[in-house]
Amino acid sequence: MTLVILAAGMGTRYGGLKQLDAISNKNEAIIDFSIYDAVKCGFKKVVFVVRKDFLETIKALYLPKLHNKIKVVFVCQEVTNIPEEFNNSSRVKPWGTAHALLTAKNAVNENFCVINADDFYGANAFLKMAEFLNKTDSSSCEYAMVGFKIQNTLSENGSVSRGECYLDSGKYLKRVVERTNISLINNRIIYSENNQEKEIQKNSLVSMNFWGFTPTIFREMETPFHQFLKENYRTEKEEFYLPSVVNHLLDTQKATVKVLETSSNWLGVTYKKDKAAVISKITELKKDGVYPESLWN
Template sequence: MTLVILAAGMGTRYGGLKQLDAISNENEGIIDFSIYDAIKYGFKKVVFVVRKDFLKTIKSLYLPKLQDKIKVEFVCQEVTNIPKEFNNNNRVKPWGTAHALLTAKDVVNENFCVINADDFYGSHAFLKMGEFLSKTDSSSSEYTMVGFKIQNTLSENGTVSRGECYLDSGNYLKRVVECTNISLVNNRIVYSENNQEKEIQKNSLVSMNFWGFTPTIFQEMETLFHQFLKENYRTEKEEFYLPSVVNYLLENQIATVKVLETSSNWLGVTYKKDKAAVISKITELKKDGVYPESLWS
Protein backbone atom coordinates (compact mmCIF):
# COMPACT_ATOMS: atom_id res chain seq x y z
CA MET A 1 0.00 0.00 0.00
CA THR A 2 1.10 3.54 -0.75
CA LEU A 3 0.48 6.83 1.02
CA VAL A 4 0.11 9.81 -1.34
CA ILE A 5 0.58 13.18 0.37
CA LEU A 6 -0.79 16.27 -1.36
CA ALA A 7 1.68 18.98 -0.34
CA ALA A 8 1.56 21.41 -3.27
CA GLY A 9 -1.12 23.81 -1.99
CA MET A 10 -0.27 27.49 -1.79
CA GLY A 11 -1.36 28.12 1.82
CA THR A 12 -3.20 31.36 1.02
CA ARG A 13 -5.12 31.77 4.28
CA TYR A 14 -2.24 30.51 6.40
CA GLY A 15 0.31 32.84 4.85
CA GLY A 16 3.15 30.39 4.20
CA LEU A 17 4.19 26.80 3.62
CA LYS A 18 2.42 25.26 6.59
CA GLN A 19 3.25 21.79 5.23
CA LEU A 20 6.80 22.22 6.55
CA ASP A 21 6.02 23.86 9.91
CA ALA A 22 7.23 22.01 12.99
CA ILE A 23 4.54 21.13 15.55
CA SER A 24 6.73 19.33 18.09
CA ASN A 25 9.99 19.96 19.92
CA GLU A 26 11.56 17.26 17.73
CA ASN A 27 11.05 19.41 14.61
CA GLU A 28 8.27 17.11 13.36
CA GLY A 29 5.53 18.39 11.08
CA ILE A 30 1.99 17.11 10.66
CA ILE A 31 3.29 15.09 7.69
CA ASP A 32 5.61 13.16 10.01
CA PHE A 33 2.73 11.87 12.12
CA SER A 34 0.77 10.76 9.04
CA ILE A 35 3.77 8.84 7.70
CA TYR A 36 4.46 7.31 11.12
CA ASP A 37 0.87 6.07 11.38
CA ALA A 38 0.91 4.79 7.79
CA ILE A 39 4.08 2.76 8.38
CA LYS A 40 2.58 1.36 11.59
CA TYR A 41 -0.41 0.00 9.67
CA GLY A 42 1.34 -1.57 6.72
CA PHE A 43 2.05 1.13 4.13
CA LYS A 44 5.33 0.47 2.30
CA LYS A 45 5.73 3.60 0.15
CA VAL A 46 5.08 7.32 0.46
CA VAL A 47 4.69 9.68 -2.51
CA PHE A 48 5.04 13.42 -1.93
CA VAL A 49 3.20 15.63 -4.44
CA VAL A 50 4.97 18.99 -4.17
CA ARG A 51 5.71 22.21 -6.01
CA LYS A 52 9.01 22.31 -7.85
CA ASP A 53 10.12 25.41 -5.96
CA PHE A 54 10.25 23.58 -2.63
CA LEU A 55 11.13 20.09 -3.83
CA LYS A 56 14.74 20.51 -2.68
CA THR A 57 13.63 21.67 0.78
CA ILE A 58 11.20 18.83 1.37
CA LYS A 59 13.71 16.26 0.10
CA SER A 60 16.35 17.54 2.52
CA LEU A 61 13.84 17.31 5.38
CA TYR A 62 12.36 13.88 4.72
CA LEU A 63 14.91 11.70 2.94
CA PRO A 64 17.23 11.55 6.00
CA LYS A 65 14.30 10.92 8.39
CA LEU A 66 12.71 8.16 6.33
CA GLN A 67 15.80 6.32 5.13
CA ASP A 68 15.35 2.56 5.68
CA LYS A 69 11.84 3.11 7.08
CA ILE A 70 9.70 3.43 3.95
CA LYS A 71 10.23 3.81 0.19
CA VAL A 72 9.99 7.50 -0.81
CA GLU A 73 9.02 9.09 -4.14
CA PHE A 74 8.56 12.75 -5.13
CA VAL A 75 6.46 14.16 -7.97
CA CYS A 76 5.88 17.80 -8.85
CA GLN A 77 2.50 19.38 -9.51
CA GLU A 78 3.02 22.21 -11.98
CA VAL A 79 0.37 24.28 -13.76
CA THR A 80 2.10 23.39 -17.04
CA ASN A 81 1.74 19.66 -16.36
CA ILE A 82 -1.26 19.35 -18.69
CA PRO A 83 -1.75 18.27 -22.32
CA LYS A 84 0.05 20.62 -24.73
CA GLU A 85 -3.16 21.61 -26.48
CA PHE A 86 -4.28 23.41 -23.30
CA ASN A 87 -1.01 25.05 -22.34
CA ASN A 88 -1.61 28.46 -23.93
CA ASN A 89 -2.89 30.17 -20.78
CA ASN A 90 -1.66 32.43 -17.97
CA ARG A 91 -2.52 30.09 -15.13
CA VAL A 92 -0.66 30.58 -11.81
CA LYS A 93 -2.91 28.80 -9.29
CA PRO A 94 -2.52 24.99 -9.06
CA TRP A 95 -5.20 22.98 -10.89
CA GLY A 96 -6.59 21.40 -7.71
CA THR A 97 -6.46 18.26 -5.58
CA ALA A 98 -7.53 15.81 -8.30
CA HIS A 99 -4.85 17.14 -10.66
CA ALA A 100 -2.32 16.83 -7.82
CA LEU A 101 -3.20 13.15 -7.41
CA LEU A 102 -3.11 12.60 -11.16
CA THR A 103 0.53 13.72 -11.26
CA ALA A 104 1.38 10.68 -9.11
CA LYS A 105 -0.14 8.06 -11.41
CA ASP A 106 3.18 6.90 -12.91
CA VAL A 107 4.60 5.99 -9.50
CA VAL A 108 1.47 4.45 -7.93
CA ASN A 109 0.60 0.93 -9.12
CA GLU A 110 -0.96 -0.44 -5.94
CA ASN A 111 -3.83 0.39 -3.59
CA PHE A 112 -3.25 3.75 -2.00
CA CYS A 113 -4.47 6.33 0.46
CA VAL A 114 -4.39 10.03 -0.39
CA ILE A 115 -4.24 12.75 2.27
CA ASN A 116 -3.67 16.46 2.70
CA ALA A 117 -0.21 17.35 4.01
CA ASP A 118 -1.61 19.82 6.53
CA ASP A 119 -4.28 17.62 8.14
CA PHE A 120 -3.65 15.36 11.15
CA TYR A 121 -5.95 12.35 10.83
CA GLY A 122 -4.92 10.21 13.79
CA SER A 123 -3.71 6.67 14.35
CA HIS A 124 -7.11 4.94 14.34
CA ALA A 125 -8.01 6.50 10.99
CA PHE A 126 -4.91 4.96 9.41
CA LEU A 127 -5.70 1.62 11.04
CA LYS A 128 -9.15 1.59 9.41
CA MET A 129 -7.75 2.70 6.05
CA GLY A 130 -4.99 0.08 6.11
CA GLU A 131 -7.47 -2.70 6.95
CA PHE A 132 -9.73 -1.75 4.04
CA LEU A 133 -7.03 -1.33 1.39
CA SER A 134 -5.16 -4.50 2.36
CA LYS A 135 -8.32 -6.55 1.70
CA THR A 136 -9.32 -4.83 -1.55
CA ASP A 137 -8.41 -6.21 -4.99
CA SER A 138 -6.29 -3.70 -6.94
CA SER A 139 -8.58 -4.04 -9.97
CA SER A 140 -11.67 -3.17 -7.91
CA SER A 141 -13.70 0.02 -8.21
CA GLU A 142 -14.75 -0.10 -4.56
CA TYR A 143 -13.04 2.82 -2.89
CA THR A 144 -13.21 4.22 0.63
CA MET A 145 -13.13 7.38 2.69
CA VAL A 146 -12.62 8.13 6.37
CA GLY A 147 -15.19 10.67 7.54
CA PHE A 148 -14.91 13.04 10.50
CA LYS A 149 -17.67 14.71 12.51
CA ILE A 150 -17.84 18.33 11.43
CA GLN A 151 -17.86 19.59 15.02
CA ASN A 152 -14.31 18.20 15.36
CA THR A 153 -12.98 19.95 12.26
CA LEU A 154 -13.64 23.65 12.88
CA SER A 155 -11.18 26.48 13.51
CA GLU A 156 -11.56 29.00 16.32
CA ASN A 157 -9.67 31.52 14.19
CA GLY A 158 -11.79 31.80 11.06
CA THR A 159 -14.13 30.05 8.66
CA VAL A 160 -13.36 26.75 6.90
CA SER A 161 -14.60 24.84 3.86
CA ARG A 162 -15.70 21.22 4.23
CA GLY A 163 -17.28 18.53 2.06
CA GLU A 164 -20.50 17.38 3.75
CA CYS A 165 -21.09 13.66 3.15
CA TYR A 166 -24.45 12.07 2.39
CA LEU A 167 -24.59 8.31 3.05
CA ASP A 168 -26.99 5.48 2.31
CA SER A 169 -28.15 2.97 4.94
CA GLY A 170 -25.13 0.75 4.26
CA ASN A 171 -22.61 3.52 4.98
CA TYR A 172 -21.79 3.98 1.31
CA LEU A 173 -21.25 7.51 0.09
CA LYS A 174 -23.99 9.01 -2.09
CA ARG A 175 -22.38 12.41 -2.69
CA VAL A 176 -20.14 15.09 -1.21
CA VAL A 177 -21.43 18.67 -1.10
CA GLU A 178 -18.87 21.44 -0.65
CA CYS A 179 -19.84 23.97 2.03
CA THR A 180 -17.89 27.20 2.45
CA ASN A 181 -17.46 29.82 5.18
CA ILE A 182 -18.35 27.35 7.93
CA SER A 183 -18.13 28.54 11.53
CA LEU A 184 -19.59 27.97 14.99
CA VAL A 185 -22.07 30.73 15.85
CA ASN A 186 -24.07 30.65 19.10
CA ASN A 187 -23.42 26.90 19.42
CA ARG A 188 -24.73 26.28 15.88
CA ILE A 189 -22.58 25.23 12.92
CA VAL A 190 -23.50 27.46 10.01
CA TYR A 191 -22.27 28.17 6.49
CA SER A 192 -23.24 30.52 3.71
CA GLU A 193 -24.88 29.50 0.45
CA ASN A 194 -26.05 32.11 -2.06
CA ASN A 195 -25.69 34.75 0.66
CA GLN A 196 -28.00 32.80 2.96
CA GLU A 197 -27.05 31.25 6.31
CA LYS A 198 -27.66 27.51 6.60
CA GLU A 199 -27.08 25.09 9.45
CA ILE A 200 -25.21 21.76 9.52
CA GLN A 201 -25.82 19.21 12.29
CA LYS A 202 -22.82 18.80 14.60
CA ASN A 203 -22.52 15.05 14.03
CA SER A 204 -22.65 15.33 10.22
CA LEU A 205 -19.72 13.59 8.56
CA VAL A 206 -17.40 15.62 6.37
CA SER A 207 -14.61 14.67 4.02
CA MET A 208 -11.14 15.84 5.00
CA ASN A 209 -9.65 14.41 1.78
CA PHE A 210 -8.70 11.10 3.41
CA TRP A 211 -9.50 8.76 0.54
CA GLY A 212 -8.58 5.17 -0.27
CA PHE A 213 -8.38 4.15 -3.93
CA THR A 214 -7.18 1.40 -6.21
CA PRO A 215 -5.15 2.25 -9.34
CA THR A 216 -8.34 1.96 -11.43
CA ILE A 217 -9.22 5.54 -10.54
CA PHE A 218 -6.42 7.06 -12.62
CA GLN A 219 -7.93 6.20 -16.00
CA GLU A 220 -11.24 7.77 -14.96
CA MET A 221 -9.45 10.85 -13.65
CA GLU A 222 -7.52 11.37 -16.88
CA THR A 223 -10.73 11.34 -18.89
CA LEU A 224 -12.44 13.76 -16.51
CA PHE A 225 -9.45 16.12 -16.38
CA HIS A 226 -9.36 16.34 -20.16
CA GLN A 227 -13.03 17.29 -20.11
CA PHE A 228 -12.39 19.81 -17.32
CA LEU A 229 -9.60 21.46 -19.32
CA LYS A 230 -11.76 21.73 -22.43
CA GLU A 231 -14.14 23.88 -20.42
CA ASN A 232 -11.76 25.67 -18.06
CA TYR A 233 -8.20 25.83 -19.40
CA ARG A 234 -8.28 29.62 -19.79
CA THR A 235 -9.69 30.28 -16.31
CA GLU A 236 -7.46 31.51 -13.50
CA LYS A 237 -9.20 29.99 -10.49
CA GLU A 238 -11.39 26.99 -11.47
CA GLU A 239 -10.01 23.81 -9.88
CA PHE A 240 -10.26 20.08 -10.57
CA TYR A 241 -11.28 18.78 -7.14
CA LEU A 242 -11.06 15.21 -5.86
CA PRO A 243 -14.60 15.27 -4.37
CA SER A 244 -15.94 16.35 -7.78
CA VAL A 245 -14.31 13.30 -9.36
CA VAL A 246 -15.78 11.04 -6.68
CA ASN A 247 -19.24 12.56 -7.13
CA TYR A 248 -19.10 11.92 -10.87
CA LEU A 249 -18.06 8.28 -10.36
CA LEU A 250 -20.88 7.75 -7.86
CA GLU A 251 -23.55 9.48 -9.95
CA ASN A 252 -22.62 7.37 -12.97
CA GLN A 253 -22.31 4.14 -10.96
CA ILE A 254 -18.70 3.69 -12.02
CA ALA A 255 -17.47 3.18 -8.45
CA THR A 256 -18.61 2.86 -4.85
CA VAL A 257 -17.13 4.52 -1.76
CA LYS A 258 -17.42 2.86 1.64
CA VAL A 259 -17.36 5.42 4.45
CA LEU A 260 -15.30 4.32 7.45
CA GLU A 261 -15.87 5.61 10.96
CA THR A 262 -12.95 6.55 13.17
CA SER A 263 -12.43 7.41 16.81
CA SER A 264 -9.48 9.60 15.85
CA ASN A 265 -9.66 13.34 16.41
CA TRP A 266 -8.78 15.47 13.41
CA LEU A 267 -6.33 18.36 13.86
CA GLY A 268 -5.41 21.00 11.34
CA VAL A 269 -3.78 24.35 10.75
CA THR A 270 -5.92 26.50 8.48
CA TYR A 271 -4.74 29.74 10.07
CA LYS A 272 -1.45 30.56 11.83
CA LYS A 273 -3.24 30.94 15.16
CA ASP A 274 -4.44 27.30 14.90
CA LYS A 275 -0.87 26.10 15.35
CA ALA A 276 -0.73 26.54 19.14
CA ALA A 277 -3.73 24.23 19.68
CA VAL A 278 -2.21 21.57 17.42
CA ILE A 279 1.13 21.71 19.26
CA SER A 280 -0.70 21.36 22.58
CA LYS A 281 -2.65 18.30 21.39
CA ILE A 282 0.43 16.62 19.90
CA THR A 283 2.29 17.15 23.18
CA GLU A 284 -0.63 15.52 25.00
CA LEU A 285 -0.68 12.53 22.61
CA LYS A 286 3.04 11.97 23.16
CA LYS A 287 2.61 12.23 26.92
CA ASP A 288 -0.18 9.61 26.72
CA GLY A 289 2.10 7.25 24.79
CA VAL A 290 0.17 7.35 21.50
CA TYR A 291 3.39 8.53 19.84
CA PRO A 292 7.02 8.19 21.00
CA GLU A 293 8.87 11.31 22.10
CA SER A 294 10.81 11.20 18.83
CA LEU A 295 9.11 9.58 15.83
CA TRP A 296 12.25 8.75 13.87
CA SER A 297 15.04 8.10 16.37
Protein backbone atom coordinates (compact mmCIF):
# COMPACT_ATOMS: atom_id res chain seq x y z
CA MET A 1 0.00 0.00 0.00
CA THR A 2 1.08 3.54 -0.78
CA LEU A 3 0.34 6.85 0.90
CA VAL A 4 0.03 9.83 -1.47
CA ILE A 5 0.39 13.21 0.26
CA LEU A 6 -0.89 16.31 -1.54
CA ALA A 7 1.56 19.00 -0.46
CA ALA A 8 1.65 21.43 -3.38
CA GLY A 9 -0.85 23.96 -2.00
CA MET A 10 0.09 27.62 -1.69
CA GLY A 11 -1.30 28.22 1.83
CA THR A 12 -2.96 31.49 0.80
CA ARG A 13 -5.20 31.92 3.87
CA TYR A 14 -2.49 30.63 6.19
CA GLY A 15 0.18 32.91 4.81
CA GLY A 16 2.96 30.43 4.06
CA LEU A 17 4.05 26.80 3.69
CA LYS A 18 1.81 25.33 6.38
CA GLN A 19 2.55 21.78 5.16
CA LEU A 20 6.09 22.14 6.55
CA ASP A 21 5.30 24.23 9.64
CA ALA A 22 6.44 22.50 12.87
CA ILE A 23 3.69 21.73 15.39
CA SER A 24 5.80 19.93 18.00
CA ASN A 25 8.98 20.63 19.97
CA LYS A 26 10.75 18.01 17.83
CA ASN A 27 10.28 20.01 14.62
CA GLU A 28 7.53 17.64 13.41
CA ALA A 29 4.85 18.88 10.98
CA ILE A 30 1.35 17.45 10.59
CA ILE A 31 2.69 15.36 7.68
CA ASP A 32 4.99 13.51 10.12
CA PHE A 33 2.06 12.24 12.17
CA SER A 34 0.20 11.03 9.08
CA ILE A 35 3.27 9.13 7.85
CA TYR A 36 3.89 7.70 11.31
CA ASP A 37 0.29 6.39 11.50
CA ALA A 38 0.51 5.01 7.96
CA VAL A 39 3.76 3.14 8.66
CA LYS A 40 2.22 1.57 11.77
CA CYS A 41 -0.72 0.40 9.63
CA GLY A 42 1.49 -1.30 7.04
CA PHE A 43 1.99 1.29 4.29
CA LYS A 44 5.28 0.67 2.46
CA LYS A 45 5.69 3.78 0.30
CA VAL A 46 4.94 7.49 0.54
CA VAL A 47 4.63 9.74 -2.51
CA PHE A 48 4.95 13.49 -1.86
CA VAL A 49 3.21 15.67 -4.47
CA VAL A 50 4.97 19.05 -4.18
CA ARG A 51 5.86 22.17 -6.15
CA LYS A 52 9.31 22.51 -7.68
CA ASP A 53 10.05 25.68 -5.73
CA PHE A 54 10.26 23.80 -2.43
CA LEU A 55 11.21 20.30 -3.65
CA GLU A 56 14.77 20.52 -2.33
CA THR A 57 13.55 21.86 1.04
CA ILE A 58 11.14 18.98 1.59
CA LYS A 59 13.70 16.42 0.39
CA ALA A 60 16.26 17.74 2.89
CA LEU A 61 13.68 17.44 5.67
CA TYR A 62 12.16 14.04 4.94
CA LEU A 63 14.79 11.85 3.29
CA PRO A 64 16.90 11.70 6.50
CA LYS A 65 13.83 11.35 8.78
CA LEU A 66 12.27 8.48 6.82
CA HIS A 67 15.46 6.58 5.90
CA ASN A 68 14.86 2.85 6.47
CA LYS A 69 11.28 3.54 7.66
CA ILE A 70 9.31 3.77 4.38
CA LYS A 71 10.14 4.13 0.68
CA VAL A 72 9.98 7.82 -0.33
CA VAL A 73 9.15 9.25 -3.78
CA PHE A 74 8.69 12.89 -4.84
CA VAL A 75 6.67 14.16 -7.80
CA CYS A 76 6.07 17.77 -8.81
CA GLN A 77 2.70 19.32 -9.57
CA GLU A 78 3.26 22.26 -11.88
CA VAL A 79 0.75 24.48 -13.66
CA THR A 80 2.38 23.34 -16.92
CA ASN A 81 1.72 19.61 -16.23
CA ILE A 82 -1.17 19.62 -18.73
CA PRO A 83 -1.60 18.95 -22.47
CA GLU A 84 0.14 21.69 -24.48
CA GLU A 85 -3.07 22.71 -26.25
CA PHE A 86 -4.43 23.98 -22.90
CA ASN A 87 -1.39 25.91 -21.73
CA ASN A 88 -2.19 29.16 -19.92
CA SER A 89 0.97 31.20 -19.51
CA SER A 90 -0.60 33.58 -16.96
CA ARG A 91 -1.86 30.85 -14.59
CA VAL A 92 -0.04 30.69 -11.21
CA LYS A 93 -2.42 28.73 -8.97
CA PRO A 94 -2.12 24.89 -9.10
CA TRP A 95 -4.92 23.05 -10.92
CA GLY A 96 -6.39 21.43 -7.79
CA THR A 97 -6.36 18.19 -5.81
CA ALA A 98 -7.44 15.86 -8.62
CA HIS A 99 -4.74 17.23 -10.92
CA ALA A 100 -2.22 16.82 -8.06
CA LEU A 101 -3.15 13.15 -7.83
CA LEU A 102 -2.87 12.72 -11.61
CA THR A 103 0.74 13.90 -11.46
CA ALA A 104 1.50 10.88 -9.22
CA LYS A 105 0.23 8.41 -11.84
CA ASN A 106 3.65 7.01 -12.79
CA ALA A 107 4.70 6.62 -9.15
CA VAL A 108 1.73 4.51 -8.00
CA ASN A 109 0.99 0.96 -9.19
CA GLU A 110 -0.78 -0.44 -6.14
CA ASN A 111 -3.76 0.33 -3.90
CA PHE A 112 -3.23 3.64 -2.15
CA CYS A 113 -4.79 6.36 -0.07
CA VAL A 114 -4.50 10.07 -0.72
CA ILE A 115 -4.52 12.77 1.95
CA ASN A 116 -3.88 16.48 2.42
CA ALA A 117 -0.49 17.40 3.87
CA ASP A 118 -1.94 19.91 6.32
CA ASP A 119 -4.71 17.75 7.82
CA PHE A 120 -4.26 15.58 10.93
CA TYR A 121 -6.59 12.58 10.60
CA GLY A 122 -5.71 10.32 13.55
CA ALA A 123 -4.55 6.69 13.68
CA ASN A 124 -8.07 5.23 13.48
CA ALA A 125 -8.60 6.71 10.01
CA PHE A 126 -5.42 5.04 8.68
CA LEU A 127 -6.32 1.73 10.33
CA LYS A 128 -9.76 1.64 8.67
CA MET A 129 -8.33 2.60 5.30
CA ALA A 130 -5.55 0.01 5.49
CA GLU A 131 -8.12 -2.73 6.20
CA PHE A 132 -10.12 -1.67 3.16
CA LEU A 133 -7.15 -1.39 0.78
CA ASN A 134 -5.69 -4.74 1.86
CA LYS A 135 -8.83 -6.64 0.89
CA THR A 136 -9.68 -4.74 -2.32
CA ASP A 137 -8.85 -6.09 -5.81
CA SER A 138 -6.44 -3.61 -7.42
CA SER A 139 -8.14 -3.98 -10.82
CA SER A 140 -11.55 -2.94 -9.47
CA CYS A 141 -13.23 0.46 -9.27
CA GLU A 142 -14.14 -0.08 -5.62
CA TYR A 143 -12.94 2.94 -3.72
CA ALA A 144 -13.31 4.30 -0.18
CA MET A 145 -13.44 7.53 1.79
CA VAL A 146 -12.95 8.22 5.49
CA GLY A 147 -15.93 10.21 6.78
CA PHE A 148 -15.57 12.56 9.76
CA LYS A 149 -18.41 13.92 11.88
CA ILE A 150 -18.64 17.59 11.00
CA GLN A 151 -18.61 18.64 14.66
CA ASN A 152 -15.09 17.15 14.87
CA THR A 153 -13.73 19.23 11.97
CA LEU A 154 -14.44 22.88 12.75
CA SER A 155 -12.04 25.77 13.39
CA GLU A 156 -12.45 28.19 16.28
CA ASN A 157 -10.79 30.92 14.24
CA GLY A 158 -13.02 31.28 11.21
CA SER A 159 -15.40 29.58 8.83
CA VAL A 160 -14.45 26.46 6.85
CA SER A 161 -15.65 24.61 3.75
CA ARG A 162 -16.52 20.92 3.94
CA GLY A 163 -17.89 18.28 1.58
CA GLU A 164 -21.15 17.00 3.10
CA CYS A 165 -21.61 13.30 2.34
CA TYR A 166 -24.87 11.61 1.39
CA LEU A 167 -24.90 7.83 1.92
CA ASP A 168 -27.17 4.96 0.98
CA SER A 169 -28.34 2.32 3.46
CA GLY A 170 -25.21 0.22 2.84
CA LYS A 171 -22.85 3.10 3.82
CA TYR A 172 -21.86 3.72 0.22
CA LEU A 173 -21.40 7.28 -0.96
CA LYS A 174 -24.14 8.75 -3.14
CA ARG A 175 -22.75 12.27 -3.46
CA VAL A 176 -20.45 14.88 -1.92
CA VAL A 177 -21.91 18.40 -1.76
CA GLU A 178 -19.58 21.32 -1.02
CA ARG A 179 -20.77 23.51 1.86
CA THR A 180 -19.08 26.87 2.44
CA ASN A 181 -18.79 29.39 5.28
CA ILE A 182 -19.47 26.73 7.93
CA SER A 183 -19.31 27.96 11.54
CA LEU A 184 -20.50 26.92 14.99
CA ILE A 185 -22.97 29.62 16.10
CA ASN A 186 -24.95 29.31 19.36
CA ASN A 187 -24.25 25.55 19.42
CA ARG A 188 -25.62 25.12 15.88
CA ILE A 189 -23.51 24.33 12.81
CA ILE A 190 -24.48 26.87 10.15
CA TYR A 191 -23.43 27.27 6.51
CA SER A 192 -24.30 29.71 3.74
CA GLU A 193 -26.17 28.82 0.55
CA ASN A 194 -27.53 31.44 -1.86
CA ASN A 195 -27.11 34.10 0.85
CA GLN A 196 -29.24 32.04 3.25
CA GLU A 197 -28.14 30.42 6.50
CA LYS A 198 -28.82 26.70 6.78
CA GLU A 199 -28.06 24.16 9.50
CA ILE A 200 -26.10 20.89 9.31
CA GLN A 201 -26.61 18.21 11.97
CA LYS A 202 -23.55 17.73 14.17
CA ASN A 203 -23.18 14.03 13.30
CA SER A 204 -23.37 14.60 9.54
CA LEU A 205 -20.37 13.04 7.80
CA VAL A 206 -18.01 15.18 5.76
CA SER A 207 -15.09 14.47 3.49
CA MET A 208 -11.68 15.72 4.60
CA ASN A 209 -10.01 14.52 1.38
CA PHE A 210 -8.97 11.12 2.78
CA TRP A 211 -9.64 8.78 -0.15
CA GLY A 212 -8.73 5.17 -0.86
CA PHE A 213 -8.25 4.17 -4.50
CA THR A 214 -7.02 1.37 -6.71
CA PRO A 215 -4.75 2.29 -9.66
CA THR A 216 -7.83 2.28 -11.93
CA ILE A 217 -8.63 5.81 -10.68
CA PHE A 218 -5.93 7.29 -12.93
CA ARG A 219 -7.61 5.91 -16.05
CA GLU A 220 -10.99 7.13 -14.82
CA MET A 221 -9.72 10.68 -14.17
CA GLU A 222 -8.31 11.38 -17.62
CA THR A 223 -11.54 12.12 -19.53
CA PRO A 224 -13.02 14.37 -16.78
CA PHE A 225 -9.73 16.29 -16.60
CA HIS A 226 -9.65 16.81 -20.35
CA GLN A 227 -13.23 18.11 -20.19
CA PHE A 228 -12.36 20.37 -17.26
CA LEU A 229 -9.41 21.90 -19.14
CA LYS A 230 -11.51 22.41 -22.26
CA GLU A 231 -13.93 24.51 -20.23
CA ASN A 232 -11.54 26.21 -17.79
CA TYR A 233 -7.99 26.44 -19.14
CA ARG A 234 -8.21 30.21 -19.60
CA THR A 235 -9.26 30.80 -15.98
CA GLU A 236 -6.89 31.85 -13.19
CA LYS A 237 -8.56 30.16 -10.21
CA GLU A 238 -10.88 27.28 -11.25
CA GLU A 239 -9.60 23.95 -9.85
CA PHE A 240 -10.06 20.28 -10.67
CA TYR A 241 -11.10 18.77 -7.33
CA LEU A 242 -11.15 15.12 -6.21
CA PRO A 243 -14.76 15.27 -4.89
CA SER A 244 -15.89 16.46 -8.35
CA VAL A 245 -14.20 13.46 -9.98
CA VAL A 246 -15.77 11.10 -7.45
CA ASN A 247 -19.22 12.61 -7.99
CA HIS A 248 -18.80 12.14 -11.75
CA LEU A 249 -17.84 8.49 -11.32
CA LEU A 250 -20.81 7.89 -9.01
CA ASP A 251 -23.23 9.66 -11.37
CA THR A 252 -22.02 7.56 -14.32
CA GLN A 253 -21.94 4.39 -12.18
CA LYS A 254 -18.28 3.75 -12.99
CA ALA A 255 -17.24 3.31 -9.36
CA THR A 256 -18.43 2.66 -5.83
CA VAL A 257 -17.13 4.46 -2.74
CA LYS A 258 -17.44 2.82 0.69
CA VAL A 259 -17.63 5.36 3.51
CA LEU A 260 -15.46 4.39 6.49
CA GLU A 261 -16.70 6.37 9.46
CA THR A 262 -14.26 7.51 12.13
CA SER A 263 -14.94 9.17 15.47
CA SER A 264 -11.46 10.77 15.40
CA ASN A 265 -11.08 14.51 15.78
CA TRP A 266 -9.60 16.21 12.75
CA LEU A 267 -6.92 18.80 13.38
CA GLY A 268 -5.75 21.36 10.86
CA VAL A 269 -4.28 24.77 10.28
CA THR A 270 -6.68 26.56 7.98
CA TYR A 271 -5.78 29.83 9.71
CA LYS A 272 -2.54 30.95 11.39
CA LYS A 273 -4.37 31.14 14.74
CA ASP A 274 -5.26 27.42 14.49
CA LYS A 275 -1.62 26.50 15.08
CA ALA A 276 -1.68 27.03 18.88
CA ALA A 277 -4.66 24.66 19.30
CA VAL A 278 -2.98 22.00 17.14
CA ILE A 279 0.28 22.25 19.12
CA SER A 280 -1.68 21.91 22.38
CA LYS A 281 -3.55 18.80 21.15
CA ILE A 282 -0.39 17.14 19.79
CA THR A 283 1.37 17.78 23.12
CA GLU A 284 -1.57 16.15 24.89
CA LEU A 285 -1.53 13.09 22.56
CA LYS A 286 2.20 12.61 23.23
CA LYS A 287 1.67 12.99 26.96
CA ASP A 288 -1.07 10.31 26.80
CA GLY A 289 1.29 7.94 24.97
CA VAL A 290 -0.65 7.96 21.66
CA TYR A 291 2.58 9.10 19.98
CA PRO A 292 6.18 8.79 21.21
CA GLU A 293 8.04 11.91 22.34
CA SER A 294 10.00 11.83 19.08
CA LEU A 295 8.36 10.13 16.08
CA TRP A 296 11.47 9.16 14.13
CA ASN A 297 14.17 8.38 16.70
